[in-house]
Amino acid sequence: MAFTAEAQAIWDKVPEETRAKLLDDGFCARCLAKRHFDLEQGELRDRELALIGKCGTCGGRVVRLIQLD
């Protein structure tokens, strides 16, 4: 996994149960549906944590944005 240091620090504080839910809740642009995805990258974008990975069904790119407050 390739996480930026800031993204890693935030992700480290996310409880295991919440992580599992987030990773089941990515939107795959190829399936056009919510899919479980394999996490590959994490980065901060303004006030969002972007989780980037691969769709568990088709292997397409999935991005899951999490609003930070």
Ligand SMILES: [Zn+2]
């Ligand atoms: Zn897919």
